[in-house]
Amino acid sequence: ELGSSAPSRSTRETTEPGRKGRSGRTACAVGELQVRLSKNVEECVDFAPEGGKVVVSATPKGHSDGSHGVELPVALQALEIIDALDYGMAKIADSMMKHILVPAISNIHVSVLVECGPEHTVSVLSVVHSEENKDNRDGSNLYSRIVDVIKFVCKFICMENSKWVQFFAKLTWPRISDLVITHFLSKAVPNEASKLIEFQDVVQSTTEFENKLRSMMFLLPDRKDGKLTQFVDDVEVHFAVRKRSEILVKARNILVQYDYDSPLESGDQGDSVVDLLFQPEKCFTSKSALLVMKLVHGALKDASLSSARVAKEFCFAARDVLLLYRAIVPVQLEKQFDSLSQVAAIVHNDFYHLSQEILGLAFQYRADFPSDLQKQVVFVDLAPIFSQMADAILRRQIQLTVDTISEAIDGAEGFQNTHQPQHYESAKFSIEQVVFILEKIRIMWESILPRSIYRKSMCNVLGSVFSRITRDMLLIDDMAAEETLQLQGLIHLALENLSSLFLSLVENNDGSTKFLDHDAWIQLDGILPSLKKFRKLAELLDMSLKSITSCWESGDLVRCGFTSSEVQNFIKAIFADSPLRKECLGWIVRTPA
Known part of the structure; x- marks a missing residue:
């Protein structure tokens, strides 16, 4: 059954070659016709070699009697029938872009002129130089030139045929819109936000331009090809x-x-x-x-x-x-x-x-x-x-300062044996190093930091320094009389050399005060409790046993930050064992802080 329904091998061999031959000859004939018709169209639309001018004739150039060619609309109609309209228009579109539209868009001092012969047998479009003509900010003059060119094409080349117009648009519009963006819209984008409102004039003229092209059927009404409108809408x-x-x-x-x-x-x-x-x-x-x-x-x-x-x-x-x-x-x-x-x-x-x-x-x-x-x-x-x-930055600097000063204090070896020249010189050098570092920090910070932050930061550093020196001196378990005087001298050395730093911490100091008065010390003691204790230690080093005991009983030492154990150890380190020392230590133990 399958065999009876299919043509025989001999039948296929005799019929197929003939079919192929006719098909090939038809395609060849159509191709030749396509080329001749395209040539006919090109002869009807002549571009000046120097550019800026196009002449459209109703009949091909050199065939005014029409014997060897057909009229332009007939040629385009024939190209449409054989589905070769895009081929026939391609060269015309390229030449129109090169000789007419590029100069009309890229030059601001030009205008478009159209001349028509009798019964439109010959129509001429020229792009001519004009110093008087200058594009305005909204681009309306530019758009007007483009519209004039497209009107000319629609009327004298496409013969108001919407399908032909759209074929021409498909071949030229992408390039036209790119030229407009490059030579006008991209340059019209404002550099300042305040001028964006002025750009609305460009948006309006661009929208009107594309709408005009739609009314001429050059652009489709679905707005998918509104490339310029999309650009200006997105400009913001x-x-x-x-x-x-x-x-x-x-x-x-x-x-x-x-x-x-x-x-x-x-x-x-x-x-x-x-x-x-x-x-x-x-x-x-x-x-x-x-x-x-x-x-x-x-x-x-x-x-x-x-x-x-x-x-x-x-x-x-x-x-x-x-x-x-x-x-x-x-x-x-x-x-x-x-x-x-x-x-x-x-x-x-x-x-x-x-x-x-x-x-x-x-x-x-x-x-x-x-x-x-x-x-x-x-x-x-x-x-x-x-x-x-x-x-974080300031805390890091404060900690670095404290660490650096601590290393300098370490060189004093706990301020032990300062009655010996070598140990005294080490302790003195240590104090001088501390003063040097503190003064360096003062110079760096005082002119830079906000005053409240400067005072707070410097008090933080000084509090650590005075606490450390005071603690080291109070930990000495045995002091000779000469040693107490040496330690007292070291404390006074530090205080005297830090006077400028102390003055920088005094509230409402305008820089005119050069000496620390009683009120200034009271203020400093208030913001620097460790300084108060440090200064009191200098007094204790030169006080009698009874005077120290009286200071404890009065609460003066407690107000300066001394503890009961610190006072007891201090007395034991300075004064030899005696009934009076035992009595004084007993008083200190029995007297609440």
């Missing part, structure tokens, strides 16, 4: 993203290029002393931090003047700048943080200053943000990050 976002990137590049360049090693050597250092936002104080801040904050304020000001889409990008840019500072500076200056450095104090100030500025951003700008962003955009979460970083 492109602008904002570009500005965000530019802001971050500026911030990075500031942070990477700034020289923290010599911030005080510049002649305009006075500009770097800024008022703290939430403290009635001033502090020295690096130009790096000031420039970064200037970028942040600039971004937020632009956000206040922008639409919600653009404002959001500007706000993110401001946050990114601050986070970039937090990421780069600590890593970049890590080596300086590992030693006693004025750079560390300045960077502490930077973080402290920025933490306060960040807290103020919401109050300063939020009310001006677009309503959609007022609850979304926050900065207050960044303030603790910067504040904690400032604290």
Whole structure:
């Protein structure tokens, strides 16, 4: 059954070659016709070799009687029938782009002129130079030139045939839109947020331009080919993203290029002393931090003047700048943080200053943000990050200072045997080293740190220093009379050489006072309990046994921070065993602190 339904082998062999032969001849004939018709179209549309001019004739060039060619619409109709319209129009479209549309779009001092012969037998379009003609900001003159060219094509080449017009559009519109974007729209994008509103004129003229092309059936009504409209609609976002990137590049360049090693050597250092936002104080801040904050304020000001889409990008840019500072500076200056450095104090100030500025951003700008962003955009979460970083840097410097001074005190070997010249010189050198380090820290910190932070930090260091020296001296278990005088002299040496430091800690000291008076010492004793004990120890080293006992009974020693065991051990170290010593020690044991 299968065999009876299928043609025989001999039948296939005799029929198929004939079929193939006819098919091949037909394809060849169609191909030849396609080429001849395309040539016919090209002869009807002639472009001047120098460019800027096209002449459209109703009949092919050189065949005015029509005997050897067909009229332009007939040729296009024939190409459509054989499904070769795109082939026939390809060269015309390329030439129209090269000789007419490119100069009409890329040059601003040109105009388009159209001339028509009798009964439209010959039509001419020229792109001519015109100094008087100049494109306006919204692009309407440019769009008008393009419309004139397309009108000419639609009327004299495509003969108002919508299908032919759309074929021509398919071959040219992608290139036309790219040229418009390159030569006009991309250059019209504003560089400042405040000018985005002016760009709405460009948006309107571009929309009107594409709508005009749709009315001419050059563009389809579904708006899928509205490339220019899409570009101008997205300009706000492109602008904002570009500005965000530019802001971050500026911030990075500031942070990477700034020289923290010599911030005080510049002649305009006075500009770097800024008022703290939430403290009635001033502090020295690096130009790096000031420039970064200037970028942040600039971004937020632009956000206040922008639409919600653009404002959001500007706000993110401001946050990114601050986070970039937090990421780069600590890593970049890590080596300086590992030693006693004025750079560390300045960077502490930077973080402290920025933490306060960040807290103020919401109050300063939020009310001006677009309503959609007022609850979304926050900065207050960044303030603790910067504040904690400032604290960490300063704590590290304080600890380094304390450790360095402790090493210097270690050289005194517990201040033992100072009645011996060698041991006394070691102890004296140790005290001088302590004074030198403290004075160095004072010079580094006093002109940099906010006053309240300077006083608190220096008191922290001094408290540790005086406590350590006092403890070491009180641990001496046996002191000769000469030794007590030597220890007292060392205490006085330290106090006298630290007078400038003490003065810097006195409240309301304007720098005019050169000596510490009674009121100043009372104030210092109040903020530095260990100093009060240190000074009292100098007095005890020159007091009689009864006087020491009386001081304990009166509570004076307790108020200075001495404990019962410390006083007892001190008496045992200085005074030899005697009935009076036993009696005094008994009084101290029985008298509550």
